Amino acid sequence: MNTLREIGEFGLIAKIRNWMRVSRPEVLRGIGDDVAVIGMGKRSLLITTDILIEGIHFERSWTDPFRLGRKALAVNLSDIAAMGGIPKYFLISIGLPKRLSFSFLSLFFRGLKEEAGRFQVDLIGGDTSRSQKIIINICLIGDGEKRELLFRNGARVGDDLYVSGTLGEAALGLKILQDKKLKRKSKRLIERHLAPTPRIQLGQTLAKKNLPSAMIDVSDGLLIDASHILEESRVGARIWEDRIPLSGVYRKWVNIYSKDPYRIALDGGEDYELLFAAPKKNRTGILSLARSLKTPLTRIGEVLPEKEGFSLIGKEGEKIPLKRLGFDHFK
């Protein structure tokens, strides 16, 4: 265990959690969660941060500065959405090459402004620096009613598992962007990768109606994000593969990159949909909420006792082994 590559991202986070001790009692959630939670009476302060680095998270040749601005904020908004919180303010640290054109920056901030306006969040500060590659770090602050907020750790045996929207489009969009041989490209799929929509209203409504028992956003891929809920809730689960919601455009393009039509939807990241567990008694409530928000909410699985583990069930009822749960930033 001598390099980062060997310990991996989750190994590193576990180490950091071990090294650094939290002493202030009002810190309700800290290292290891997507959002930090500070208790302040009946409300809680929510803080999340995400870093985007050119060459790692995006390429200047794939994206345009307007969409980059939108996405930089969207990925943070999605973390707040997954708790049912209200995003309010953000700070941005940017590292910029000296020769970067002014029009790039002005378009980047136009995208940032559009996304900020859409979700009523205010830019309140930041830092700027020179750097070789573009670096964007956003720190987003929000809040929520303490008793309404949703975490990863509330799922109970017998709960249903739901996911919003459709999966795999962002990952497929990325493959299309990276594909130099392709002549015709799918704008819709590329757009899902470059300009994802955070599920702010859905998250808030679910939390206000107290329907889910646990929630997370699908950023690393369905299987890996589901496993976070299971680990923190100390439960197992089964997911029915053929219930995974796939869009028509995904089905049309997926066979170029995978014989298995579900693999990319299960493993691919950056959909920024919401995945949640909810007691069976809330099925009617969830159905009617899906209708009123015009947002598909699909029941894809169920929560089992921890000893049952996590399994994916195929069409014929067979267990599909989960060899690889998503990816790791350092591997």
Added chain:
Amino acid sequence: MNTLREIGEFGLIAKIRNWMRVSRPEVLRGIGDDVAVIGMGKRSLLITTDILIEGIHFERSWTDPFRLGRKALAVNLSDIAAMGGIPKYFLISIGLPKRLSFSFLSLFFRGLKEEAGRFQVDLIGGDTSRSQKIIINICLIGDGEKRELLFRNGARVGDDLYVSGTLGEAALGLKILQDKKLKRKSKRLIERHLAPTPRIQLGQTLAKKNLPSAMIDVSDGLLIDASHILEESRVGARIWEDRIPLSGVYRKWVNIYSKDPYRIALDGGEDYELLFAAPKKNRTGILSLARSLKTPLTRIGEVLPEKEGFSLIGKEGEKIPLKRLGFDHFK
């Protein structure tokens, strides 16, 4: 005005402030201040962020990971100190090369932990990513009594100007670090550059006793940081050059790099001392506070009407022209 180099850092910040409008009324200070301030009844929430990039802000060959961890947090603590606030929680985003050794990381977090423990701040979250160069972004959150907090914009004509500690050592330490010809080096000066001490207790005590009218930390250099107070307060000032507090070790080493013994103390950054304006009637209070905290507080100048401008006065009473006010990150 086609590239960042042409508009410069302060030009960019002015543009951003223009592009992005703040709509939430509780945002008391936003873009352009070192710390964002959110009103929450009698208290205010304080949020600040700083980015450190390998090759720009530090070199792995100069510093050690322990001191890098301390400094990454210290520069943020200093921003809260300059308002008289109480730092409480922080998030860290880190970009790390895959081949970085585990011992580097473990030492870095040991330094971070030491600094966090010293000032009772808790690490509550963050993000990790792969990157070519080491990137460290910290977002620090604190609070303070609304009526005690100090800003850049309260200086009044007739106020005195004070600075804490001694100036120029950090900048001189950096020159020594960069100097390949030097055989003997000054540990004390290098230490001031690599592991600065944020003036948290001094800032808080000054604010609680309501002694200053405006305050800032000296991060970009005395002249440039003083000019921020003057601009935001719409006043002028004179500073007496021979009152600038210089340490013995600074005086001993400065002549290697500058014929003018004051230049590096006036222009050099990263001292993280506090610079503040205070009404004349508070002279006794400030003197006795300096004594009780065992911290030098030197009266270096006075606040004048705006039309008098900003001038530096030499030993013989002559005006020294201020050609260059500090530096710019993109120039």
